[in-house]
Amino acid sequence: MSPRIWLPLAALALTLLGAVAPGAAQGTGRGRIGGVVTDAATGAPVPGAAVSVGQLETTTDDAGRFELTGTDRGPVELIVIADGFEVGLVPVTVGRRGATANVTLTPAAGAEIIEVEGRAPVEPEPYTYAITGDEVRTLPGSGNDALKALQSLPGVARVPFGLGGLVLRGASPRDSSVYLDGIEVPILYHFGGLASFYPSTLLDDIDLQSGSFGARWGRTQGGVVVLTSRPGRADRWRVGSEVSLIDASLRAEGPAPGHGAWTLGLRRSYVDAILAAALPSGDGALTLAPRYWDGQLRYDRGTAATGQLSAMLFFSDDLLRFASADVAPADAMADDAGLRYVSRFARAAVRYQRQLAATDLSVQPWVGLGEVAVTLDGEGTARRYLPMGVRADVTRHVGRHEIAAGVDVQGGRAAFSARGQPAPGPGVAMDEPMEVARATTRWDADVGAWTEGQLRVGPAVIAPGLRLDRYGLSDEWVLDPRLAYAQELTAAATLRAAIGRYHQPPLFTDVDPVYGNPRLTSSAATQTSLGVEVRLPADATVAVTGFASSSDHLPVDVVTGATPAAAGGTSDSGGVGSITGELTDDQFGAYEYRESVGRGRSHGVEVLVKRTGPRWVGWLSYTWSRSERTGDPRQDLGWRPYVLDQPHVLTALGTTTLGRWQLGARLRFASGNPYTPVGGTYYDSDAQRYQAVDGAILSSRLPAFVQLDLRVDRGWQRPWGTLKLFLDVQNVTNRVNPEGVSYNFDYTERRYTRGLPVFPSLGVEYTP
Template sequence: MKKYGPVRFLPIIYSIMRLSAFVIAVICCTVFIVFAHPPVYAQNPLDKTITINLNNEPLKQALDKITAVSGVNFTYSETVANSKVKIKLQAANKTLRQVLSEALAKYPYSFSALDQEVFIRYDAEKLKKSSIGTQVNAVDDKYTISGVIRSQKTGETIIGATVRVVGMPQGTSSNEYGFYSLTLPKGAYQLAISAVGQKNIVKDVVLHQDTKLNILLEDGEQELQSVNITAKAPGGRDLESTQMGVEKLSVRETKNVPVLLGEHDIIKTMQLLPGIKSAGEGGGGFYVRGGSADQNLILLDEAPVYNATHLLGFFSTFNSDAIKNVTIYKAGMPVQYGGRLSSVLDVKMNDGNNQNYGVSGGIGLIASRINVEGPIQKDRSSFLISARRTYIDAFLKLSKDTNVNRTSLYFYDLNTKANYILGDKDRLYLSGYFGKDVLSPDNTTGINWGNATGTLRWNHLFSNKLFSNTSVIFSNYNYKIKAQQAASNFTVFSQIRDWNVKEDLQWYADEKNTISFGVNSIYHTIKPGEISATGNSGVISQTLQSQYSLENAAYVSNSWKASSIFSLTYGLRLSAFSILGPGDFYMLNADGNITATRHYTQGQVVKTYINPEPRIAATLQVNDMASVKASYVRNVQNLHLISNSTSASPTDKWVASTNLIKPEISDQFSIGYYKDLSDHKYELTVESYYKSMDNQIDYRNGADIFTNQPIETQLLYGKGRAYGIELLIKKKTGRLTGWLSYTLSKTQRKIDGINDDNWYNARQDRTHDIALVTIYQLSPKWTLSANWVFSTGDAVTFPSGKYQVDGTNFYYYTERNAYRMPSYQRLDVGATKLLKQTKKFSSELNFSIYNAYGYANAYRIYFRDSKTDPGRTEAVKTTLFTFVPSVTYNFKF
């Protein structure tokens, strides 16, 4: 049991902590002052009274004049701006509502309050009612309008932008590559396009042939409500869609949420959403709806990332600078995703600005970041390079203590991407990620690990209704341990490598049906361990048997918009997992001893597991403000992470299914209710789920996790179940934004050979989970934020007695996970000050305090002979982070 002198790091950290004390004091004062000013009560702009004279003014000028006297701004589309309508009106001390009603009475425009502004829109319904204007053409001819939605400023494609037809139930949203396609009868329409973080726009379209319309959206400081734009299903979110159990976050949304050591981390922000639980204090690992950490499929530009954390789980591998957005599916996973039981975390990297060159970055307490992007050829191609590195080791080098200054301790990330628009129909993307951690007390001892992924993708439009994406993906994860013991040196190397080919098609078949289909094939190679040894230890250098497997899948699903209120998505994913030779495969008896061995040669198929994975989801839209959804999804997992440590370790073992390790299978049913409140200012989500899990894996008691025996000899199998209810209330507009989430849940396992074969709580079973996230825009310069989290403690195994063996105390256990850790709570606060903002350069300073009231949460509890009274035993609580302040400087030019 060798421990590598942790003590040596303490003085450095201690001095960092002390240095920060001043900063904390400053922040505390600021926070106090800030909250002393309550926000001014907001009046409805339509209730303002005005006096005005308008004499045949064109509509736009008339509105400008009203703005001048009332101070109320208007938002409107080009149609309004270019309107030939002239307004004649006299009003004295009338409300704005009365004035506008009178002014627009005869014209096809209507108005509504939109936060502190008034939105004027072209209103087809009003036209019909007042019999003014042309009727919608009733001819049966249908045409398709399609294109790509991009940001005007950067040329980045926008994922999940909503495209709606004003006054009609039709609508769609852009796919992962910004592409949309909508088929409509011949006629004149207005399309309202909205996306998170972008200003809404309305486009006029006359459809008498298939039309290509690329749309550019402007960055918006605040997301405007699309509520007033369309008569049908407004709101920032898609109440019509059958997709449930999904959360989307853009980096913009997470920018102000305070985090540990100021390293903005989209995964940690995600852990504040219901149903997604942190896998330990400050950690980047997470559990979704009762599943374990390895049951999350983590994709970075479609490449699976096997170890998504740095520094033993305290930071995620996703550098926010390089990330466009993140979507997590907790239920109802679309058919193109498969391979993990609990969730899909789909991370998309930025494409790179194809308009202008830009450099941005940040300097933080533990790490610095730099991001460079720009056009290779304007409008056609761009690149992005984003790098991040920690520099704790630079401080360590300054130490005079040779034990400290020879220590290496760092991680870095490098995200690179290039894309090229080949023409109207084709686009190529090449993206890569390289990350590495090094942790070694000296040059003979330590560990390093890292991921590398590469993705080459080709978007092709076969027609304006058929979008294709072809990907070739490479993914590699490895670690290397070096150790020295007396006169011997050891290294252990382990690797998991994937080659992945994918063809994914989306066919916007007609107004009512959108069909997704495709195939995917992954070749996995897992090297569990190459051991090399020098010296006199007697350890024989050897290579443990590699595992080869081929994971194939084919899928198809249809999103059917049955009526204006009912939609159904149904599909099937068929997965086939083939275990390939060469290698020895075994038969075991109940005690885990080998009874027979069979050798397979290279390429020989040991076994193929074929599993149909049905997926179905339905939505019933109750009204413009509410919908009800239900879904069923089956997921199958053939790569399993076998871990028995309390914290995520880079050495946790990935194993593929074998003849003995069966594929894990989960079936999840969920229902949800979605309601927008108070004119779509608030979004309420209530979801409930039941999930069963088969072929769950755990270690036997007393398992040897580092063995050259077949891993199956150390394993037991069983089943699991998880159920719960999740509540989320979100406010996405106004100066105060944020959300409140609450989860009530249970997750249990029943493994043959553990806990007398009875059900027991899984370690991640936490009954209650509450998170409150608030962001307040105090002034154009200052943004304040705070999170508060509370959760029931993890289920743990504590002793129910003790005894002596060989003169030493050991502990006696009766039931697995029958105790609870103490409940967990924490408040984080943050403040961001915009230092400078010009067209060319902007900079900001970000302060945060993690665990601001210093609550001593238990990271773990262990038992030992009392240090003060050796005749007794005692329980000891380890606390990791209390009151961790940080400062980060960010810039962009």
């Protein structure tokens, strides 16, 4: 569930609690008691537990934390009541500095739980695909990684080889953004899509908003992924770990000064060590050395009612090297040895949240650093950046209505260096190769302000929004109006509709005067969606959403290249080469002369059928969509498919629990990606080789992708924690899925590039 949904609901709950027991959490004394309530059997936090001392009352939050202010000093008795647990009676002595009382509740044997069900007011946003970390970490095909389960949701196209990147409703990967606790991050997955940059065990919620999102998010014209990390548990120290075939991780959480909680995590892959031992060595042999790191550190204290302070630091570091095996190990680690790819970033932030009666406040400044580079023997392209920003918002509840506003500032210093042939501009002849060394640094800032409201009229809610942005790189102001509407048709059915305008600024390399076009402006899209959500018995849900998007001012190459598209040399060739360019565009830039003259359009229907039971989880997602683009209008090529246009994407998956075993399966089907066929050939006597003549641009398609994944989990629960063994096998049938096309020297023979073979992931996880 996204922050936009649970913050208003939390404020409403606190308001109702205050109406029933005014000043319940704050008395006239000078003492203070804080702590965490957990389940004695599992160690999990117990949210919603009633905690009281005398006439003072409060309830625990989602992390099981509570705070009572104004208690008497000296010995008191703390009473904790929660459904399904024995009543907890804890003697506490309150001193001058207060007291910490961490309570463990014993599950009640044969307890009868009476549930009173109600539904929160309908929210106006389009249907959001919200999943929890615990829900998806056991789904097949994810490799015990919650974020990889995003690829099984509606509206998400399949990326070849599982390389990562998100293609939402036909938008380019560079057109969608990822946020962790409100901080924009450059990547979602480590190199090759092997794992996400943030461990699943430290995530609380994952929200996928494929399009038509509200004014809170900006600088993107595709969709957004909103990740919410969880706070640590402060009752005692817990240390967990996970070891698989590709990486190992360690995590810990426990009490911190100021009645707070620490959360720590560290993970490293060891594929480089395995390949170094497995690959042959000898004169001239190549050594492949990929590896990734990531780490997390977080501190939390307080509650939303009294003021919640969170400080966080997280980083991701990827390195891939190809070096000759006869190079000394110390030299192979050098930046100028062989081919070297590096992608790393870090973010540090402090967030303060407070609920004051009917007002919610949040302020979060942050700073970071990053580097993306590809070098061959010390020469290549590198981008280094020092981003920083602040996000602040306020929400005011007025009866059933609310109004929110905020500022969203992001900027910093960016530098890049490159050596190579500059991009030719229109009318510029490049008869002789010319190498240019380029190094530049630039400061810029994007300043955004937004407001949106929720007006409730009977069973309907109308949410108008407006966002104003000033983009530093393109020196322009943009205004984006947005409108969402939702109405409860019946007690089980909700209608949702949205329309909005979305702008996206150019990249730093796009406006470089040597390798780009300094006159490039922002691109934009108008998105619409209309859907209905039906809640069925037995915890089943059916959601159907139709969508359409029209893009303009897209950056496109307006200089005709000499390499035919069918030969795999341009963005119009399709296949692995073009798609790789789409995936790396946001990180490296295109380094080509582009103008804001392209257009795009997409439309389709998303269907999600989901059922969650006490012993099993499953869903069926289907997307029918078409995504098209135009290039330089002066070449009059007309509309053609986007290189990741996939008309049909179907995913069926489910898991079930059988005693201590958990079994799951996932079946995926996706239309093949388009590519440009060879229409003919001729022999180039000057180059002394055959050249291809293009057929119709992106007019052919690869065969369909079909893959079956299986997963088996076995758990052992002990007093000291839970041990889980898992086996996740992707492409269990070892089906040959084509991912691209290649030709022999004279283009008389065509063969497909094979996708990933059967890929097992075996691991063990310990949870205290």
